[in-house]
Amino acid sequence: VAFLVVIGIGGTAHAARTDMLDVSDYNNNGHALTTQQFVNLRNNYGIKAITVKISEGQTWNASTAKANISDAQQAGLYTNGYHFARYNSVATAQAEARHAVQQAQVDGLGIGSVIVTDAESSAQSGVSKATNDKANQAFSQIIQQAGYRCDIYTMGSWVNAKMTVANGSGWIAYYPYHVTTDRYTSNHAWQFSSTMTFAGLSGRYDVSQLYDNYYTANTDKNAVISNSQTTHVTTQTAAKSNK
Known part of the structure; x- marks a missing residue:
C-alpha cells in the first residue's frame, strides 16, 4: 500500500503498536x-x-502473493489481501473486483478474509466524492458476494x-x-x-495499529500475541508525509 510521499525521515518509527504488516512484490528485494x-x-x-x-x-x-499468504498462515498469522484500485466508475470497479476475487482464490486467500480496496490513485483523485463512493460500493458488493469481507484503505486527507x-x-x-497519540481510533486500523x-x-515496511478484530477474522487479535509485548504510542520521530 502506501504510495504516500515522504518529505523527511527522522529515524525508524516504532511508536504505535506494530499489529499489522502489509507486503507486496516491492518488499524484501x-x-x-x-x-x-x-x-x-x-x-x-x-x-x-x-x-x-x-x-x-x-x-x-x-x-509473491501466493507464497506470502501461505507462509504467513503457517506462522499462525491472520492473512488478508489488498487490491490497488485504478477504477473511477461503477463499471471499472466491478471489473477490478472480479479480478481481485479471482486472484485471491488463485493465491489461496481463505474465504472470510478481508480484501481491501486501496483507493489512493490519480483515478480517484480526478472524480467526485459521489462517484468514488458509488465505485467503492460496487467493488465491495462483488467482494462480499464471493464470501470475502471488504474494507477501504486511503490517506487521511481523503477521508470523507x-x-x-x-x-x-x-x-x-x-x-x-511525531507519533504522540493514537489516531483514527474510530476506524479499523x-x-x-x-x-x-x-x-x-x-528494506522498509508499512505498519499499522489495529483498533478492533476486523483484520483478525473477528477473533481476539491478542490470541496471536499480546499487546503487552508490543510497543505502545509514545513520543517518537517518524516519517513525515504531506498527506
Whole structure:
C-alpha cells in the first residue's frame, strides 16, 4: 500500500503498536517472506495480521502473493489481501473486483478474509466524492458476494473528502512527524509509518495499529500475541508525509 510521499525521515518509527504488516512484490528485494521471517515478526514485533497485495487494476497480479499468504498462515498469522484500485466508475470497479476475487482464490486467500480496496490513485483523485463512493460500493458488493469481507484503505486527507469512510470501517494512512497519540481510533486500523525496519528483513515496511478484530477474522487479535509485548504510542520521530 502506501504510495504516500515522504518529505523527511527522522529515524525508524516504532511508536504505535506494530499489529499489522502489509507486503507486496516491492518488499524484501522482490521475494516472499519465509515462514520463519513471519514467526520472527510475530514473536519479536507483535505482528498479528498480514495484508498481502494480490492485484492491481484489471489485469496485474502480484508474483509473491501466493507464497506470502501461505507462509504467513503457517506462522499462525491472520492473512488478508489488498487490491490497488485504478477504477473511477461503477463499471471499472466491478471489473477490478472480479479480478481481485479471482486472484485471491488463485493465491489461496481463505474465504472470510478481508480484501481491501486501496483507493489512493490519480483515478480517484480526478472524480467526485459521489462517484468514488458509488465505485467503492460496487467493488465491495462483488467482494462480499464471493464470501470475502471488504474494507477501504486511503490517506487521511481523503477521508470523507474524496470518499466516504464511515466510523467502524476503514484503514487509514497518516504519518505524523511525531507519533504522540493514537489516531483514527474510530476506524479499523491506522497505518502510521511506511519506513519500519525489522531485523532479518531487507528494506522498509508499512505498519499499522489495529483498533478492533476486523483484520483478525473477528477473533481476539491478542490470541496471536499480546499487546503487552508490543510497543505502545509514545513520543517518537517518524516519517513525515504531506498527506
